[in-house]
Every structure is written in C-alpha cells, then in structure tokens.
Amino acid sequence: MAIDLKPQSAFAVAQQRLERAAQVMNLPDDSLRMLKEVKRELTVHFPVQLDNGSVHVYTGYRVQHNISRGPAKGGLRYAADLTLDMVKALAMLMTWKCAVVGIPYGGAKGGVTVDPKALSKNELEHLTRRYATEIALLIGPERDVPAPDLGTNAQVMAWIMDTISMHTGHSVTASVTGKPVDVGGSQGRHESPGRGITYLTLEGLKYLRIDDETPTVAVQGFGHVGASTARLLQDAGLRVVAVGDSKGAVYNSKGLDLAALREHRQYRGGVSGFKKADDLSPRELLELPVTVLVPAARENQITAENASRLQARLITEAANAAIAPDADDILHDKGIFVLPDILANSGGVVVSYFEWVQDLQAFFWEEEEINTKLHHVITRAFYEVLHLSVNKRLNMRTAAYALAVQRVANANSVRGIYP
Secondary structure (H helix, E strand, C coil): CCCCCCCCCCHHHHHHHHHHHHHCCCCCHHHHHHCCCEEEEEEEEEECCCCCCCCEEEEEEEEEEEEECCCCEEEEECCCCCCCCHHHHHHHHHHHHHHHHCCCEEEEEEEEECCCHCHHHHHHHHHHHHHHHHHHHCCCCCEEEEECCCCHHHHHHHHHHHHHHHHHHHHHHHHHHHHHHCCEEEEEECCCCHHHHHHHHHHHHHHHHCCCCEEEEEECCHHHHHHHHHHHHHHHHCCEEEEECCCEEEEEECCCCHHHHHHHHHHHCCCCCCCCCEEEEEEHHHCCCCCCCEEECCCEHHHHHHHCCCCEEEEEECCCCCCCHHHHHHHHHHCCCCHHHHHHHHHHHEEEEEEEEHHHHHHCCCHHHHHHHHHHHHHHHHHHHHHHHHHHHHCHCCCCHHHHHHHHHHHHHHCCCCC
C-alpha cells in the first residue's frame, strides 16, 4: 500500500491545536464545530499593469475566521508561496491571539501571492490599491481592520487607507493599523512586536528563577522583528550571543555588537562573514546552549527531528508556528519552557488595537504611555496563561489555546445563532 508522505496542511494543523484545547476545556461538540471552520473566505484575481506595459493577473485573499468578540483583525502578507490554506490557518491563529490577550477583536488574515521584491515601488502601489479595492467590501473600522505582515509595511498600509478613504469620500484612518504616524499611525507601533517579546521573555525568566549572571540569547531571524527583539533584550541586560538569517548565522560568546552587525548585513546582504563573530549554520544556532532561544523567522523551524537537541531553557516563539506540533511534547519533556506564538508575538496586535482606538477617538497617546499599556496587557495575559498551565498541568501552548478558545466559545454562546 502506498504511503502518503504529503505534509499536513497548515489549516489542518491549526484545527488539531484547536481540538486539543477544546478537549482540555471540555468544549461542547457544537462549539467546536463552529470554531473549526472560517466564517468567510474571499479569493480575488485582479490585473495589474507593470512598468513594461504588460499585464499580470495576481491572486489575493482575505479570510475572516471569527468575529464574535469584535471586528476582524489580521495582517496582509505579500509572499510568493502564499496559499488560501495558509491564510485560513493564520486567520484562526489571529482569533486566538486576540482572545488570549483580551482585546475585542476576531481573527482575520489576507494577502497576495507575489514576491514584493520583484516589483518596483510604482508596481507595488498599483497592486496594493487594486487589491484593496477588491477586498473593500469586507474591510472597514467596524468590520475588518488589516495591518502589516511579511512583505508589507507602513507604506503599504498608507496606500490601503488612502484607497478606502477615496472610495468613502473622507479620511478613514481607522480602516487599517500599522500606518505611518503622519496619517494616524501610533507611536510605538513599529517596535511593538519586539517589545512584547522582550516583556514576556523577562517575565518567563523571572518565573523560572534563572539566576544566570547575564542570561544569553540566540535570535533566529534578523528582519524587523528579530533585530528589534535582539536590541531590546540587550538593552534589558541580556547578552545576545548569536543571530541568524535565511543565509547563515553568527556567534560570539562575549556578545554581539548589534549595531555593527546591522551595518554589516545591510552592506553584505546577510549576517555571515561578520568579522566580530564566528559563522554558524542556521541549524547550529537553534542548538546552542543558551538561556533563551527566540525563533523569529519562519514556521516549522523546530520539529521532532531537532527538538531533542535543543539546549535553551526558555523559548520565546516570536514567529508564527516556528515550533511544529510534533515538537511540543519533546520540548515539554526536556523541561524547556515555551512561550507560544499566540502569546509571544501578540505585541503587534495589542498596539494595533491601541492605534485603532486612538484613530476612532482622534486623540493620540505618547509612546511612554503606549509602552506602559502594552506591558500591562501582555504581562496580565502571561500570568493568566501561567495560572491555567499550573492548575491544569498543561504546557504553556495548550494553556494559551485553552484560555483563548474558551473566551471565543463564550462569546459565540452568549450571542447565540442567528436567526
């Protein structure tokens, strides 16, 4: 008999994690059935005229998983390997992410199957505005609020906000978050993912009572999130000894000069070859004997194949699904404390929520106030998850999912079924 070696779909994995949490919370079957499927999924195919005069037809998506707790919220990703299955999985993940930190949003995700680096700025703007027009029937401040994700940034959000505003006839700043400050963006939004990761890592170290004189850190991924996380952890007194990107990794046991490393990467296109450190393979970075490991790159970096070789005492899962489901139990059995993705990388959506609130009331806060509010929300969520983890003897991922799923199920139950 032939064996099917096809990898499991991302959405199927997301559903499995939901089922595990539902079992822990004794969720009724009817509730589980409602949460296993997305509410709506929109696929659009649209033409864009390129600079050379040719026309290319692109495929885009917007998926809303659940909106029982408030408007849908989730990023827009521009990636050559983007599929509807991946978008559905990420939309479900956003539902749990918003619920676990207690902000009044449901989950959504979207994007376009495109390599943004292959487009000129003019082409990128035309693609963005046409895509925004195609999904405009779903998005808006009270309905669905996009934000940046892989391959998109504040400029892309500004184009989308302007497009929606042109259709509406007036500025609708609350239609997206992650915008430039000049057009209704929030102070502190740019560094909020890394800041949230840092706050949680420090709380995790405190809980574990790690008494290392200077805890060491390895960060996989040196893009926006990874670079800001490394700098903020270093500012907090930790020693960042290793950093990696898609091409390689570098290590210095005495600590890396992050400012010089950023300059080197900008000039050389990667971290490898940095004179003040030794080169490593990306695999070796994950297996270093450090206090904290921060996987901030792509999904499925830690699997059943390599989990048993990891030596970190704390893993802060900065990237979505960086740890594959088959690795969770292995890490737990090794005594490695994991701060799961739906909690660890929620700093961005928390400050996106703050941005949305500021836009709606046309009253803006100082960065210090935003950072203080972020610290309050994310540490409260940490201790709520930790309390459930300890009381029910669950690993932190299962506890985080269980708490989030129960909150969404409660909202579904209270609202009832229409009609």
